Amino acid sequence: MNEITIERGETEQMSASVGKRLKALRAMHGLSQRELARRAGVTNSAISMIEQDRVSPSIDSLTKVLAGFPVTMIEFFSMEPEQEEKIFYAEDELVEMSDGTMSVRLVGAAKKDRKMRVLHEKYPPHGDTGEKMIVQEGEEAGVIIRGQLEITVGNEIKVLNAGEAYYFNTEIPHRFRNPGDEECEVVSAATPPSF
Amino acid sequence: MNEITIERGETEQMSASVGKRLKALRAMHGLSQRELARRAGVTNSAISMIEQDRVSPSIDSLTKVLAGFPVTMIEFFSMEPEQEEKIFYAEDELVEMSDGTMSVRLVGAAKKDRKMRVLHEKYPPHGDTGEKMIVQEGEEAGVIIRGQLEITVGNEIKVLNAGEAYYFNTEIPHRFRNPGDEECEVVSAATPPSF
DNA sequence: TCTGGGCGATAAATAAAATGAACAATACAA
Protein backbone atom coordinates (compact mmCIF):
# COMPACT_ATOMS: atom_id res chain seq x y z
CA MET A 1 0.00 0.00 0.00
CA ASN A 2 1.35 3.36 -0.96
CA GLU A 3 1.20 5.53 2.11
CA ILE A 4 1.36 9.26 1.77
CA THR A 5 3.20 11.13 4.45
CA ILE A 6 0.64 13.39 6.05
CA GLU A 7 0.62 16.22 8.53
CA ARG A 8 -0.75 15.27 11.90
CA GLY A 9 -4.47 15.64 11.99
CA GLU A 10 -5.14 14.77 8.39
CA THR A 11 -6.83 11.56 9.41
CA GLU A 12 -9.43 13.59 11.23
CA GLN A 13 -12.94 13.06 9.97
CA MET A 14 -15.80 14.24 12.06
CA SER A 15 -13.49 15.25 14.89
CA ALA A 16 -11.76 17.63 12.53
CA SER A 17 -13.69 20.53 13.91
CA VAL A 18 -13.45 19.74 17.59
CA GLY A 19 -11.31 22.81 18.00
CA LYS A 20 -13.65 25.10 16.12
CA ARG A 21 -16.64 23.70 17.93
CA LEU A 22 -15.09 24.25 21.30
CA LYS A 23 -14.01 27.73 20.38
CA ALA A 24 -17.48 28.64 19.14
CA LEU A 25 -19.10 27.08 22.19
CA ARG A 26 -16.83 28.99 24.50
CA ALA A 27 -17.52 32.23 22.65
CA MET A 28 -21.26 31.66 23.01
CA HIS A 29 -20.86 31.34 26.73
CA GLY A 30 -18.59 34.34 26.90
CA LEU A 31 -15.82 32.56 28.76
CA SER A 32 -12.08 32.99 28.42
CA GLN A 33 -9.86 29.97 28.00
CA ARG A 34 -8.62 30.43 31.54
CA GLU A 35 -12.08 30.80 33.03
CA LEU A 36 -13.28 27.67 31.29
CA ALA A 37 -10.10 25.88 32.33
CA ARG A 38 -10.73 26.79 35.94
CA ARG A 39 -14.32 25.53 35.84
CA ALA A 40 -13.37 22.35 34.02
CA GLY A 41 -10.33 21.52 36.11
CA VAL A 42 -7.83 21.52 33.25
CA THR A 43 -5.18 24.00 32.19
CA ASN A 44 -5.69 26.87 29.79
CA SER A 45 -2.90 25.44 27.67
CA ALA A 46 -4.86 22.29 27.06
CA ILE A 47 -7.82 24.32 25.87
CA SER A 48 -5.62 26.44 23.68
CA MET A 49 -4.11 23.36 22.05
CA ILE A 50 -7.48 21.71 21.57
CA GLU A 51 -9.02 24.80 20.01
CA GLN A 52 -6.16 24.99 17.54
CA ASP A 53 -6.67 21.31 16.66
CA ARG A 54 -3.07 20.72 17.54
CA VAL A 55 -4.08 17.77 19.72
CA SER A 56 -6.99 15.37 19.80
CA PRO A 57 -8.23 15.43 23.39
CA SER A 58 -8.97 12.25 25.25
CA ILE A 59 -12.57 11.45 26.08
CA ASP A 60 -11.68 12.10 29.68
CA SER A 61 -10.40 15.59 29.14
CA LEU A 62 -13.00 16.63 26.61
CA THR A 63 -15.67 15.44 29.04
CA LYS A 64 -14.10 17.54 31.76
CA VAL A 65 -13.92 20.57 29.51
CA LEU A 66 -17.53 20.26 28.39
CA ALA A 67 -18.66 19.86 31.98
CA GLY A 68 -17.42 23.39 32.50
CA PHE A 69 -20.30 24.84 30.50
CA PRO A 70 -22.04 22.40 31.13
CA VAL A 71 -22.66 20.66 27.81
CA THR A 72 -22.89 16.94 27.16
CA MET A 73 -20.76 15.05 24.69
CA ILE A 74 -23.85 14.42 22.58
CA GLU A 75 -24.81 18.07 22.51
CA PHE A 76 -21.26 18.97 21.64
CA PHE A 77 -21.12 16.72 18.61
CA SER A 78 -24.67 17.61 17.61
CA MET A 79 -23.81 21.25 17.64
CA GLU A 80 -23.36 22.96 14.30
CA PRO A 81 -21.26 26.06 14.22
CA GLU A 82 -23.96 28.32 12.74
CA GLN A 83 -24.57 31.97 12.34
CA GLU A 84 -27.08 34.62 11.45
CA GLU A 85 -30.54 34.14 10.07
CA LYS A 86 -34.10 35.30 10.11
CA ILE A 87 -35.66 35.34 13.55
CA PHE A 88 -39.01 37.09 13.37
CA TYR A 89 -41.84 36.21 11.05
CA ALA A 90 -44.94 38.22 10.22
CA GLU A 91 -48.12 36.23 9.81
CA ASP A 92 -47.92 36.38 6.01
CA GLU A 93 -44.24 35.47 6.09
CA LEU A 94 -44.99 32.08 7.55
CA VAL A 95 -44.65 29.73 4.62
CA GLU A 96 -48.08 28.52 3.62
CA MET A 97 -48.19 24.79 3.11
CA SER A 98 -51.87 24.49 2.42
CA ASP A 99 -52.91 21.28 0.75
CA GLY A 100 -56.15 22.88 -0.40
CA THR A 101 -58.43 22.13 2.50
CA MET A 102 -56.52 23.22 5.55
CA SER A 103 -54.18 26.07 6.33
CA VAL A 104 -50.72 25.17 7.57
CA ARG A 105 -48.07 27.80 8.18
CA LEU A 106 -44.45 26.84 8.84
CA VAL A 107 -42.46 28.82 11.40
CA GLY A 108 -38.76 29.29 10.64
CA ALA A 109 -38.82 28.08 7.06
CA ALA A 110 -35.79 30.22 6.28
CA LYS A 111 -33.73 28.63 9.00
CA LYS A 112 -31.14 26.18 7.73
CA ASP A 113 -30.85 22.88 9.51
CA ARG A 114 -33.84 23.33 11.79
CA LYS A 115 -34.25 20.73 14.49
CA MET A 116 -38.00 21.26 14.80
CA ARG A 117 -40.99 21.74 12.56
CA VAL A 118 -43.29 24.27 14.22
CA LEU A 119 -46.67 24.84 12.59
CA HIS A 120 -49.59 27.20 13.00
CA GLU A 121 -52.47 25.12 11.68
CA LYS A 122 -56.11 25.89 10.93
CA TYR A 123 -58.38 22.96 10.26
CA PRO A 124 -61.64 23.86 8.52
CA PRO A 125 -64.82 22.18 9.82
CA HIS A 126 -64.40 18.46 9.20
CA GLY A 127 -60.83 18.95 7.97
CA ASP A 128 -58.80 15.76 8.12
CA THR A 129 -55.25 14.54 7.53
CA GLY A 130 -56.81 11.58 5.76
CA GLU A 131 -57.74 7.95 6.11
CA LYS A 132 -54.27 6.49 5.92
CA MET A 133 -52.46 7.01 9.18
CA ILE A 134 -49.25 8.98 9.34
CA VAL A 135 -46.08 7.23 10.45
CA GLN A 136 -42.77 8.97 10.94
CA GLU A 137 -39.73 8.75 13.17
CA GLY A 138 -39.85 11.41 15.86
CA GLU A 139 -42.04 13.25 18.33
CA GLU A 140 -44.92 15.67 17.97
CA ALA A 141 -46.71 17.93 20.42
CA GLY A 142 -49.30 20.64 20.20
CA VAL A 143 -51.82 22.85 21.94
CA ILE A 144 -55.41 23.38 20.81
CA ILE A 145 -56.10 27.11 20.63
CA ARG A 146 -59.66 27.21 19.32
CA GLY A 147 -62.27 24.68 18.27
CA GLN A 148 -61.93 20.93 18.54
CA LEU A 149 -59.46 18.41 17.22
CA GLU A 150 -59.90 14.66 17.17
CA ILE A 151 -56.57 12.90 17.40
CA THR A 152 -56.02 9.23 16.71
CA VAL A 153 -52.78 7.71 17.96
CA GLY A 154 -52.45 3.98 17.55
CA ASN A 155 -55.78 2.65 18.81
CA GLU A 156 -56.52 5.62 21.01
CA ILE A 157 -58.90 8.34 19.89
CA LYS A 158 -59.67 11.55 21.70
CA VAL A 159 -61.32 14.86 20.96
CA LEU A 160 -59.33 17.71 22.39
CA ASN A 161 -60.82 21.13 23.10
CA ALA A 162 -59.25 24.57 23.33
CA GLY A 163 -56.55 24.61 25.99
CA GLU A 164 -55.87 20.91 25.77
CA ALA A 165 -52.71 19.43 24.39
CA TYR A 166 -50.90 16.30 23.21
CA TYR A 167 -47.41 14.83 22.97
CA PHE A 168 -46.58 11.49 21.35
CA ASN A 169 -44.08 9.53 19.31
CA THR A 170 -44.84 9.81 15.63
CA GLU A 171 -43.71 6.27 14.95
CA ILE A 172 -47.18 5.32 16.14
CA PRO A 173 -49.66 5.66 13.28
CA HIS A 174 -51.72 8.80 13.81
CA ARG A 175 -54.33 11.09 12.30
CA PHE A 176 -55.85 14.50 12.95
CA ARG A 177 -59.44 15.53 12.24
CA ASN A 178 -61.66 18.48 13.05
CA PRO A 179 -64.97 16.88 14.07
CA GLY A 180 -66.74 20.18 14.72
CA ASP A 181 -68.53 22.79 12.63
CA GLU A 182 -66.13 25.47 13.77
CA GLU A 183 -62.60 26.09 12.50
CA CYS A 184 -59.92 24.51 14.69
CA GLU A 185 -56.68 26.35 15.41
CA VAL A 186 -53.58 24.50 16.61
CA VAL A 187 -49.93 25.24 17.20
CA SER A 188 -47.79 22.14 16.91
CA ALA A 189 -44.14 21.21 17.06
CA ALA A 190 -42.34 18.14 15.81
CA THR A 191 -38.80 16.87 15.88
CA PRO A 192 -36.97 15.93 13.83
CA PRO A 193 -38.53 18.13 11.14
CA SER A 194 -39.98 16.18 8.25
CA PHE A 195 -39.78 19.31 6.06
CA MET B 1 -3.67 19.69 49.62
CA ASN B 2 -4.33 16.19 50.79
CA GLU B 3 -4.62 14.04 47.72
CA ILE B 4 -6.09 10.60 47.89
CA THR B 5 -4.35 7.96 45.86
CA ILE B 6 -6.88 6.74 43.37
CA GLU B 7 -7.06 3.98 40.85
CA ARG B 8 -6.77 5.23 37.32
CA GLY B 9 -10.19 5.89 35.89
CA GLU B 10 -11.73 7.20 39.06
CA THR B 11 -11.92 10.64 37.55
CA GLU B 12 -14.22 9.30 34.89
CA GLN B 13 -17.66 10.83 34.77
CA MET B 14 -19.82 10.24 31.76
CA SER B 15 -16.96 8.57 29.90
CA ALA B 16 -16.78 5.93 32.61
CA SER B 17 -18.63 3.45 30.48
CA VAL B 18 -16.84 4.01 27.22
CA GLY B 19 -15.24 0.61 27.56
CA LYS B 20 -18.49 -1.20 28.28
CA ARG B 21 -20.25 0.64 25.50
CA LEU B 22 -17.60 -0.28 23.00
CA LYS B 23 -17.54 -3.88 24.13
CA ALA B 24 -21.33 -4.16 23.86
CA LEU B 25 -21.33 -2.45 20.49
CA ARG B 26 -18.66 -4.76 19.19
CA ALA B 27 -20.54 -7.79 20.47
CA MET B 28 -23.68 -6.59 18.69
CA HIS B 29 -21.76 -6.45 15.46
CA GLY B 30 -20.11 -9.81 16.08
CA LEU B 31 -16.60 -8.56 15.51
CA SER B 32 -13.39 -9.60 17.23
CA GLN B 33 -11.08 -6.96 18.62
CA ARG B 34 -8.64 -7.68 15.83
CA GLU B 35 -11.25 -7.53 13.10
CA LEU B 36 -12.53 -4.21 14.38
CA ALA B 37 -8.97 -2.98 14.74
CA ARG B 38 -8.26 -3.86 11.13
CA ARG B 39 -11.34 -2.04 9.87
CA ALA B 40 -10.69 0.97 12.05
CA GLY B 41 -7.00 1.24 11.36
CA VAL B 42 -5.86 0.93 14.96
CA THR B 43 -4.23 -1.89 16.89
CA ASN B 44 -6.08 -4.61 18.74
CA SER B 45 -4.17 -3.60 21.85
CA ALA B 46 -5.75 -0.19 21.77
CA ILE B 47 -9.21 -1.70 21.62
CA SER B 48 -8.42 -4.08 24.43
CA MET B 49 -7.20 -1.25 26.62
CA ILE B 50 -10.18 0.95 25.81
CA GLU B 51 -12.68 -1.80 26.54
CA GLN B 52 -11.08 -2.37 29.91
CA ASP B 53 -11.31 1.34 30.65
CA ARG B 54 -7.60 1.30 31.26
CA VAL B 55 -7.19 4.31 28.99
CA SER B 56 -9.39 7.15 27.90
CA PRO B 57 -9.14 7.15 24.12
CA SER B 58 -8.49 10.33 22.24
CA ILE B 59 -11.29 11.72 20.12
CA ASP B 60 -9.18 10.82 17.13
CA SER B 61 -8.84 7.16 17.99
CA LEU B 62 -12.37 6.69 19.27
CA THR B 63 -13.62 8.25 16.05
CA LYS B 64 -11.47 5.85 14.07
CA VAL B 65 -12.69 2.88 16.07
CA LEU B 66 -16.35 3.83 15.72
CA ALA B 67 -15.87 4.33 11.99
CA GLY B 68 -15.13 0.62 11.84
CA PHE B 69 -18.77 -0.29 12.48
CA PRO B 70 -19.68 2.39 11.32
CA VAL B 71 -21.28 4.33 14.17
CA THR B 72 -21.13 8.04 14.82
CA MET B 73 -19.89 9.61 18.01
CA ILE B 74 -23.40 10.85 18.72
CA GLU B 75 -24.94 7.42 18.27
CA PHE B 76 -22.26 5.93 20.47
CA PHE B 77 -22.99 8.23 23.37
CA SER B 78 -26.74 8.02 22.78
CA MET B 79 -27.15 4.26 23.17
CA GLU B 80 -30.18 3.93 25.48
CA PRO B 81 -33.61 2.24 25.75
CA GLU B 82 -37.12 3.77 25.60
CA GLN B 83 -40.78 3.16 26.47
CA GLU B 84 -44.49 4.05 26.35
CA GLU B 85 -46.44 6.88 27.93
CA LYS B 86 -49.19 9.42 28.24
CA ILE B 87 -50.36 11.08 25.03
CA PHE B 88 -53.30 13.37 25.74
CA TYR B 89 -53.34 16.16 28.27
CA ALA B 90 -56.34 18.07 29.59
CA GLU B 91 -55.77 21.74 30.18
CA ASP B 92 -55.37 21.25 33.91
CA GLU B 93 -53.07 18.30 33.37
CA LEU B 94 -50.47 20.48 31.75
CA VAL B 95 -47.86 20.93 34.43
CA GLU B 96 -48.04 24.47 35.70
CA MET B 97 -44.60 26.03 35.95
CA SER B 98 -45.72 29.47 37.01
CA ASP B 99 -43.03 31.59 38.56
CA GLY B 100 -45.64 33.77 40.19
CA THR B 101 -46.20 36.37 37.53
CA MET B 102 -46.76 34.44 34.36
CA SER B 103 -48.54 31.22 33.53
CA VAL B 104 -46.48 28.52 31.86
CA ARG B 105 -47.90 25.08 31.14
CA LEU B 106 -45.67 22.24 30.01
CA VAL B 107 -46.97 19.79 27.42
CA GLY B 108 -45.80 16.19 27.78
CA ALA B 109 -44.31 16.50 31.24
CA ALA B 110 -44.91 12.80 31.85
CA LYS B 111 -42.99 11.78 28.79
CA LYS B 112 -39.56 10.37 29.54
CA ASP B 113 -36.66 11.51 27.45
CA ARG B 114 -38.57 14.21 25.63
CA LYS B 115 -36.71 15.86 22.80
CA MET B 116 -38.74 19.07 22.97
CA ARG B 117 -40.10 21.44 25.55
CA VAL B 118 -43.50 22.62 24.37
CA LEU B 119 -45.17 25.34 26.41
CA HIS B 120 -48.53 27.08 26.52
CA GLU B 121 -47.64 30.44 27.97
CA LYS B 122 -49.67 33.39 29.17
CA TYR B 123 -47.82 36.62 29.89
CA PRO B 124 -49.73 39.09 32.04
CA PRO B 125 -49.61 42.74 30.97
CA HIS B 126 -45.97 43.84 31.23
CA GLY B 127 -44.87 40.31 32.11
CA ASP B 128 -41.18 39.77 31.51
CA THR B 129 -38.58 37.00 31.62
CA GLY B 130 -36.31 39.47 33.32
CA GLU B 131 -33.41 41.81 32.82
CA LYS B 132 -30.68 39.21 32.51
CA MET B 133 -30.79 37.61 29.12
CA ILE B 134 -31.37 33.89 28.75
CA VAL B 135 -28.66 31.77 27.16
CA GLN B 136 -29.03 28.06 26.44
CA GLU B 137 -27.85 25.59 23.87
CA GLY B 138 -30.65 24.83 21.41
CA GLU B 139 -33.49 26.28 19.37
CA GLU B 140 -36.77 27.89 20.23
CA ALA B 141 -39.81 28.78 18.15
CA GLY B 142 -43.28 30.04 18.85
CA VAL B 143 -46.48 31.57 17.58
CA ILE B 144 -48.24 34.53 19.14
CA ILE B 145 -51.91 33.63 19.66
CA ARG B 146 -53.24 36.71 21.37
CA GLY B 147 -51.85 40.03 22.51
CA GLN B 148 -48.33 41.30 21.92
CA LEU B 149 -44.90 39.98 22.77
CA GLU B 150 -41.66 41.90 22.59
CA ILE B 151 -38.74 39.60 21.85
CA THR B 152 -35.10 40.54 22.21
CA VAL B 153 -32.57 38.26 20.50
CA GLY B 154 -28.98 39.42 20.59
CA ASN B 155 -29.21 43.06 19.65
CA GLU B 156 -32.47 42.73 17.75
CA ILE B 157 -35.77 43.71 19.31
CA LYS B 158 -39.22 43.26 17.85
CA VAL B 159 -42.81 43.38 19.01
CA LEU B 160 -44.81 40.52 17.57
CA ASN B 161 -48.59 40.55 17.28
CA ALA B 162 -51.13 37.75 17.15
CA GLY B 163 -50.43 35.45 14.23
CA GLU B 164 -46.76 36.33 14.06
CA ALA B 165 -43.99 33.94 14.98
CA TYR B 166 -40.30 33.49 15.70
CA TYR B 167 -37.55 30.88 15.45
CA PHE B 168 -33.99 31.35 16.72
CA ASN B 169 -30.99 29.70 18.35
CA THR B 170 -31.14 29.99 22.11
CA GLU B 171 -27.39 30.32 22.39
CA ILE B 172 -27.99 33.94 21.51
CA PRO B 173 -28.94 35.88 24.64
CA HIS B 174 -32.67 36.53 24.58
CA ARG B 175 -35.63 37.88 26.52
CA PHE B 176 -39.41 37.96 26.31
CA ARG B 177 -41.69 40.75 27.49
CA ASN B 178 -45.34 41.62 27.14
CA PRO B 179 -45.33 45.36 26.39
CA GLY B 180 -49.10 45.69 26.17
CA ASP B 181 -51.97 46.11 28.63
CA GLU B 182 -53.59 42.91 27.44
CA GLU B 183 -52.63 39.36 28.35
CA CYS B 184 -50.38 37.70 25.77
CA GLU B 185 -50.85 34.07 24.84
CA VAL B 186 -48.06 32.10 23.17
CA VAL B 187 -47.36 28.51 22.23
CA SER B 188 -43.68 27.79 22.06
CA ALA B 189 -41.39 24.85 21.42
CA ALA B 190 -37.74 24.38 22.23
CA THR B 191 -35.19 21.70 21.67
CA PRO B 192 -33.37 20.25 23.42
CA PRO B 193 -35.67 20.59 26.42
CA SER B 194 -34.13 22.50 29.30
CA PHE B 195 -36.65 20.89 31.69
C1' DT C 1 4.21 56.93 30.69
C1' DC C 2 4.32 53.09 33.58
C1' DT C 3 2.10 49.18 35.95
C1' DG C 4 -0.65 45.28 36.63
C1' DG C 5 -3.74 41.97 35.11
C1' DG C 6 -6.02 39.29 31.80
C1' DC C 7 -5.75 37.37 27.33
C1' DG C 8 -4.17 33.42 24.04
C1' DA C 9 -0.07 31.04 22.51
C1' DT C 10 4.16 28.41 23.22
C1' DA C 11 8.42 25.29 24.89
C1' DA C 12 10.02 22.01 27.75
C1' DA C 13 8.82 18.59 31.09
C1' DT C 14 5.76 15.11 32.47
C1' DA C 15 1.83 12.03 32.10
C1' DA C 16 -0.85 9.28 29.33
C1' DA C 17 -2.27 6.74 25.18
C1' DA C 18 -1.09 3.98 20.99
C1' DT C 19 1.91 0.69 18.90
C1' DG C 20 4.42 -3.69 18.08
C1' DA C 21 5.67 -7.94 19.79
C1' DA C 22 4.90 -10.96 22.75
C1' DC C 23 1.76 -14.25 26.02
C1' DA C 24 -1.67 -17.90 27.77
C1' DA C 25 -6.16 -19.86 26.85
C1' DT C 26 -9.38 -21.81 23.74
C1' DA C 27 -11.11 -24.29 19.77
C1' DC C 28 -10.77 -27.35 16.11
C1' DA C 29 -8.74 -30.30 12.56
C1' DA C 30 -5.33 -33.73 11.25
Place this chain on the structure above:
DNA sequence: TTGTATTGTTCATTTTATTTATCGCCCAGA
Protein backbone atom coordinates in the same frame (compact mmCIF):
# COMPACT_ATOMS: atom_id res chain seq x y z
C1' DT D 1 -2.41 -36.24 20.77
C1' DT D 2 -0.17 -32.49 17.99
C1' DG D 3 -0.29 -28.46 15.22
C1' DT D 4 -2.33 -24.29 13.94
C1' DA D 5 -5.45 -20.59 14.19
C1' DT D 6 -7.98 -17.17 16.86
C1' DT D 7 -9.26 -15.06 20.96
C1' DG D 8 -8.23 -11.24 24.51
C1' DT D 9 -4.50 -9.57 27.30
C1' DT D 10 0.12 -7.68 28.77
C1' DC D 11 4.49 -5.11 28.51
C1' DA D 12 8.24 -2.25 26.68
C1' DT D 13 8.71 1.40 23.52
C1' DT D 14 7.20 5.14 20.83
C1' DT D 15 4.07 8.67 20.05
C1' DT D 16 0.84 11.94 21.70
C1' DA D 17 -1.60 14.69 25.16
C1' DT D 18 -1.41 17.57 29.26
C1' DT D 19 0.87 20.41 32.58
C1' DT D 20 4.05 23.85 34.22
C1' DA D 21 6.04 27.95 33.47
C1' DT D 22 6.71 31.25 30.58
C1' DC D 23 6.15 34.69 26.48
C1' DG D 24 4.27 38.84 24.01
C1' DC D 25 0.11 41.35 23.44
C1' DC D 26 -3.51 44.55 24.63
C1' DC D 27 -5.98 47.50 27.70
C1' DA D 28 -7.58 50.02 32.03
C1' DG D 29 -6.06 52.84 35.52
C1' DA D 30 -2.65 55.30 38.31
